[in-house]
Amino acid sequence: MPNAPDQSPKLLDQVRQTCRRRQYSYHREKAYVRWAERFACFHDPTHPRRLNEDDIRAFLGHLASERNVAASTQNQALNALLFLYEQVLGEELGSVGPIDRADEPRRLPTVLSREEVRRLFGAMSTGPNRLIAHLLYGSGLRLSEALRLRVKELDVGTIRLHVRDGKGGTDRTTVLPERLHGPLRRHLKTVKAQHEADCADGVGGVSLPDAIVEKYPNAKTEWRWQYVFPSTTLSEDPRSGAVRRHHRSDSAVQRAVKKAAEATRFPSVMASWCWRGTRCRRGDAQYN
Known part of the structure; x- marks a missing residue:
């Protein structure tokens, strides 16, 4: 993975501070920081503030098609990016629109006697x-x-x-x-x-x-x-x-x-x- 852009450390600190101000759990904080960093690295060297819904859709599609992540992981990434823009950067996003969705396997529940x-x-x-x-x-x-x-x-x-x-x-x-x-x-x-x-x-x-x-x-x-x-x-x-x-x-x-x-x-x-x-x-x- 390439190095994050120069602004990333400051951006990641902002994510941490916002998570703590909203009293999110430490696990959630780590996850949101990690997704912000991966998103920034994916579009390096462009700062997330200069990116838009199309760039978010491209990143989420990359996770599904190239990284083969689970559907729940892709959803977590989407939530983290919505948090990044709306709560950290203070920017209202329009509709992200249709994205390349990761397959969500259908499994029978496990039941023990x-x-x-x-x-x-x-x-x-x-x-x-x-x-x-x-x-x-x-x-x-x-x-x-x-x-x-x-x-x-x-x-x-x-x-x-x-x-x-x-x-x-x-x-x-x-x-x-x-x-x-x-x-x-x-x-x-x-x-x-x-x-x-x-x-x-x-x-x-x-x-x-x-x-x-x-x-x-x-x-x-x-x-x-x-x-x-x-x-x-x-x-x-x-x-x-x-x-x-x-x-x-x-x-x-x-x-x-x-x-x-x-x-x-x-x-x-x-x-x-x-x-x-x-x-x-x-x-x-x-x-x-």
Whole structure:
């Protein structure tokens, strides 16, 4: 890939700043910055401000015909470029018009029987990854939603679980299976001890939305704001540079489910309901 034009670093900084001002997630910020950079490189040395809808259509067509990207990837690129022009550069775009669309394969949904689900869970080692998998199945969470759960969002007393800022930026309440109450209490006891040790070492803060940080400066170390499934290691926050404990990696859960699927001799795709980040549909009406 050729080097980005001279203006790109400044442009990419503008994309980052706008994403943070609108309180987008870090993953979304990275994706939008990446697409802005690829678009600028594709039309190098012309700055995006001097490009138009035809140039956007040419880039999207290139992704489909030359790069063979998935339809969802092409849609993400389109959304990122609309954001770049309308929110970052402040320019209204007309209709992009018809584009060379990437093929969107039609696949039958993967459904596991009750016995297959029991075998899959039985093959997973006891620990946070298995507990997360149970939450995905029993509460209908997406993987990203389970990983971002905070302590204050678990309401064991009323067997409810509150999902904040889910897909589409919406909130919702869902069930918390009764059989998970005991395991969750034991898990949180361990997590709280780890959090207290982190606080003693001066690294007990957690990332929070900017509005919360400004209104409640001490909230980052409060127990109620901590992640239910924290990472096993400390890391540097890419935005603030602070060393803290982020939530558990999605790849760790994905590997655990894939390993269990292989152990039970399920094709890897049979476990996709749990580890691709989409919400699963419960197949066991008696789970609660």
